[in-house]
Amino acid sequence: MNIIMQSLRSPAFFKTKWPMIFLGITGLGLSSVSVAATPAENEAVRVGLTKNIERIEIKTATETFIIERIRDPAHTIPPPFDKTSRPCPPYCIQPIRAGAHVETLGELETISWLQKRAAGDNVVILDVRLPLWRERGTLPLALNLPLTQFQQQLPHLLERHFGARHQGKDWDYAAAKTLVLFSNGPWDPDAYEAIQILLAAGYPPERIKWYRGGMQSWLSFGLTTVQPQ
Structure with a gap:
């Protein structure tokens, strides 16, 4: 690619x-x-x-x-990320923590996880925005799995992308990957809600990372983005 x-x-x-x-x-x-x-x-x-x-x-x-x-x-900052205000709900200010033991990341920490992903570590960088938003640019190495897929196809995501194994009615997370989720910014609930779905399914919170700043913060620092093909 x-x-x-x-x-x-x-x-x-x-x-x-x-x-x-x-x-x-x-x-x-x-x-x-x-x-x-x-x-x-x-x-x-x-x-x-x-x-x-x-x-x-x-x-x-x-x-x-x-x-x-x-x-x-x-x-x-390029439009539409130059806006300061959006209708709330749904675009409300998200909390600083997505859950107990779920780490909130800044830019340097996110870059560090990008490096781990590139080195072959058991890490997935997740852009949970709709494809239309992703087409504007995203983080290098990010896999696009919109929130709607978490809501409708979670078992499929857990097994195919996240390393979980289905055991009867339960899930085995022994080999589960570390997930780094982001969306459009601190005003966008999509990444936060995806994390809540994962936690409700029993996903280990210490293997969930949240880049809360998302694309809004990434672009505000003028950091490199990639254009998906």
Whole structure:
């Protein structure tokens, strides 16, 4: 599958040649590419991921993704994510926690799980939005399983995608995958509701992660998205 990277940058960025050095960053376990500026570049605006991490390279067996921020400081959040207010219900502010022992992730933690997924760990990145939303762009390596499928086809998802096994009326989650769910943002209930469905089915909460900020937050930081084919 070919993925088109949406890495928008300012025209000035293409006029510079950034020497790359590879670093291993501890703490979050992020493997990164750090950029060392030359004297001529010292006056240029730098937009890194953190103070010490310029960008992050994520490799799979067949693809390479570069997670970085748009380097144009005048760039703004694209529509429709530039809105501050939506009708509530249904688009209400979601709680900070989706359940006991369900971890809420920020951007750096989400990137760390993307790296684990790329490395072959037992992880699924789940975009639970409708395909029409996903077509606007999504996170690298994300599998699109809309909330409606959780509501209507949960047994199928558990067995085919999440590593659970059906045992009579019960489920065996011994080999269940770690799921990282996201939707459009803190105002979008879809990921939260999908997590509630999983918890009600007995899915281990410690194997559920919630990127609460979703696409709204991801885009607000100017982070790399991919266009599904």
